[in-house]
Amino acid sequence: MAVLRQQANLGDHEKAIVQALGWERVGSSERYRIKISDGAQSCFGMLATQLNGYIKDSQLKAFTLVSVQPTPSFFLADVVPAQM
Secondary structure (H helix, E strand, O other): HHHHHHOOOHHOOHHHHEEEEEEOOOOOHHHHHHHHOOOOEEEEEEOOHHHHHHHHHOOOOOOEEEEEEEOOOHHHHHHHOOOO
């Protein structure tokens, strides 16, 4: 996602604002796959299990705006070698 990649590359200490488009439970586990968008791109991520209460208590609804704290991150394209 453009805003998160820019934040990671520039080392910004600003919070990124993204929109939670929806989520689904992963199998029978207590994990949720969440789809987020920065307005230009969208991607899926895994919700931290300590945040499950937001979904269970209906505090996180589809299309909610979320402030993402700066955090160390990597992008799969950065660590996976290109196909030959």
